[in-house]
Amino acid sequence: MAVVTLLVTIAARFTPLASMLASGSMPAYDFQVWRPLVFSVTTSSILGAVLNGLLLVLIGHQIEPMIDSVQFAFLYLLCGVGGSTTISLAGVPYCFEGSMCGLFGLMAASAVVKYAQNQDIRADIVLLTMFIIWAIVMGSDIWIADIGAVVVGAVSGWAWLQTRWSSYRRQLGAGLAILAVCLAALTVTWVV
DSSP states (O other): OHHHHHHHHHHHHHSTHHHHHOBSSOGGGTTOTHHHHHGGGOOSOHHHHHHHHHHHHHHHHHHTTTSOHHHHHHHHHHHHHHHHHHHHHHTOOOBOOOHHHHHHHHHHHHHHHHHHTTOOOHHHHHHHHHHHHHHHHTTOTHHHHHHHHHHHHHHHHHHHHHHTTSOHHHHHHHHHHHHHHHHHHHHHHHHO
16 A cells, blocks of 8 residues: 555655546546545655555554454555545545555544453554644645545444454455445535
């Protein structure tokens, strides 16, 4: 995911890829389903992509052993859909900064699992809060997407806890149900 984000960022510098992958509430984006699906691999700066990759490796080192690589990538992308959905619902017209949504969602999912295992999650909460406050202070609308990603990540972590002893199909079903809710909310914004 880190390499894909970096490649998308580099390609967006030299091509009109940013305008094709950005997400938001602009009427031109209505019914373009690929936008929310790839939102978590978008960032506007190469430095942001490198930092995202570094954080993804650090966070992934904790989370990926709990779930397999496919589920890890799916959860990362799903959290981006949650962020994209939130900015569309909030009326943010344009955003090409979704890579942190995947990270924040993964952190929220991890925090829910840790909490269920009676582990200390204060550091996770402080880190998430600091990043979101930083985005607000900087005047960016990305904090809205980050909140959506955290909610989707937390719900995904809870769903994983409910299905972890079940089959892989039940875990996939839970993820697809969350995806369906996000896409249904997006469809409402597209229609209204």
